[in-house]
Amino acid sequence: MSVRAVIWVIPCFNEEARLSPAQLAELVVPPHTNALLVNDGSTDGTQALLERLASESKGKIRCIDLEENRGKAEAVRLGLLAAIKDNATFVGYLDADFATPPSEAARLHKIIESQGYHIATGARVLRMGASIERRPARHYFGRVFATVASWALEIPYYDTQCGAKIFRVNEPLVDALEAPFQSRWAFDVELLGRLVDGGTRTTDMIEVPLNAWHHVAGSKLGAKAMLAAGWDLVRLGHQLRRNRRRPRIRSLPE
Numbered sequence: 001m002s003v004r005a006v007i008w009v010i011p012c013f014n015e016e017a018r019l020s021p022a023q024l025a026e027l028v029v030p031p032h033t034n035a036l037l038v039n040d041g042s043t044d045g046t047q048a049l050l051e052r053l054a055s056e057s058k059g060k061i062r063c064i065d066l067e068e069n070r071g072k073a074e075a076v077r078l079g080l081l082a083a084i085k086d087n088a089t090f091v092g093y094l095d096a097d098f099a100t101p102p103s104e105a106a107r108l109h110k111i112i113e114s115q116g117y118h119i120a121t122g123a124r125v126l127r128m129g130a131s132i133e134r135r136p137a138r139h140y141f142g143r144v145f146a147t148v149a150s151w152a153l154e155i156p157y158y159d160t161q162c163g164a165k166i167f168r169v170n171e172p173l174v175d176a177l178e179a180p181f182q183s184r185w186a187f188d189v190e191l192l193g194r195l196v197d198g199g200t201r202t203t204d205m206i207e208v209p210l211n212a213w214h215h216v217a218g219s220k221l222g223a224k225a226m227l228a229a230g231w232d233l234v235r236l237g238h239q240l241r242r243n244r245r246r247p248r249i250r251s252l253p254e
Contacts, residue, residue, distance in 0.1 A: 005032040006090040006109050006166070009079035011072050013040040015096040016049050018216065024053060027094075027102040028060040033109070034088075035061045038079040041069030073187035074180055081177055084169055091173075092166030097216035100164035104210050108166050111208055118172075118204035119195065122164035125209040133214045141226050145233060149189045152237030154244070155202050160189050164210070172198040183236045185229035193240045 008027060012019060028035050035057075037050045050063035064082060066075060076093050083091040090109060094100055100122055112120040124142075126132045134142075142161060149160040165188070167173050176194035181187040196202075 005034065005088045006092065006113075007034045007036050007083035007086060007088040008105060009036050009038060009076060009083055009091065009093040010096050011038045011040055011075035011079060011093070012042060012046050012050060012096045013069060013072070013075070014042045014044045014046060016042070016045040019046070019049065019096050020098055021053055023098040023102055024061065025057075027098075027105060028057065029102075030106055030109075033060075033106070034086075036079050036083050036086075037061065037063040038075045039063060039065045040072065040075040041066055071184055073184055076187070077177055077181060080167075080173075084174060084177075088169060090166055090168055093163070095163035099213055099216050100162070100210060101212050101214075104212055105164060105166075107211075108164060108208055111206065112166050112168060115206070117206045118168045118170065118200055119192075120166050120206050120208055121159070122162040122210045122213070123159040123207040124162050124213045125158065127209065130210065131212045131214070132210065135215055138215070138226075141230075145230065148230075148233050148237060149186075152189055152233065152240050153193055153196060154241070155196065155205075157192070158207055160192065162210070162213075172200050182239075183232050185225065186233040186236050189233060190236055190240075193236070197240075197244065 024035060027033070037054070039047045039050055047065055054061045054063045064079070066078070070078075080091050080093065090112060092105070092108065094105055104122065108120045108122060111117065124132050124134060142159065145161060146157060146159055150157050172195055175198055176191060181190050183190045
């Protein structure tokens with residue numbers, strides 16, 4: 001595999017009807033771009049679909065089966081670790097519904113590779129010239145969520161929950177992925193918090209306003225889950241800020 005390779009991790013839970021083979025094929029068209037599909041204990045025909053897509057991809061796609069449902073956070077973490085083990089230079093993750101289209105994923109990869117960033121994440125900014133389609137309730141919840149996330153991270157993040165993120169493989173990233181996430185719903189914020197606390201500077205990070213993002217019906221984040229995510233974030237935010245303010249004890253010379 002090329003030393004400049006990128007592997008996109010796609011967590012899949014009961015995505016047999018929503019995962020688009022055409023969009024997946026488009027994702028891996030660019031040179032040295034691969035996909036790793038993580039079946040998160042699906043109960044439908046997702047695993048069979050992933051195996052078929054992998055077998056037809058000429059090595060560009062592979063899949064792993066977690067057998068039991070571990071949740072999106074753990075599926076992403078284990079997928080990123082597997083991609084790093086495959087010697088990728090860049091690893092990222094996308095949602096299985098391709099709300100962020102393959103062309104935008106390729107643009108994120110180009111930006112992080114050419115401009116030297118360690119982290120590049122998509123931002124769903126409604127503006128002239130862009131095609132951003134979000135449900136109003138999700139949009140307003142997202143704005144509140146992003147405000148609390150910025151408070152938790154102590155950096156001005158616009159859209160921590162956009163399901164399109166890519167990372168340069170380095171020691172801080174490996175360290176940040178070592179332990180399972182404590183947060184089920186706000187793991188994106190927890191991962192970014194670990195990276196910031198691990199020494200990643202804000203100058204190494206960039207949010208890229210997406211040119212296209214389209215809501216796809218069938219999202220598993222309902223009203224109850226949104227409330228759980230909000231509470232999860234508040235709890236996580238207090239923990240992150242408390243840890244940063246905890247004095248570090250230096251050992252005294254003997």
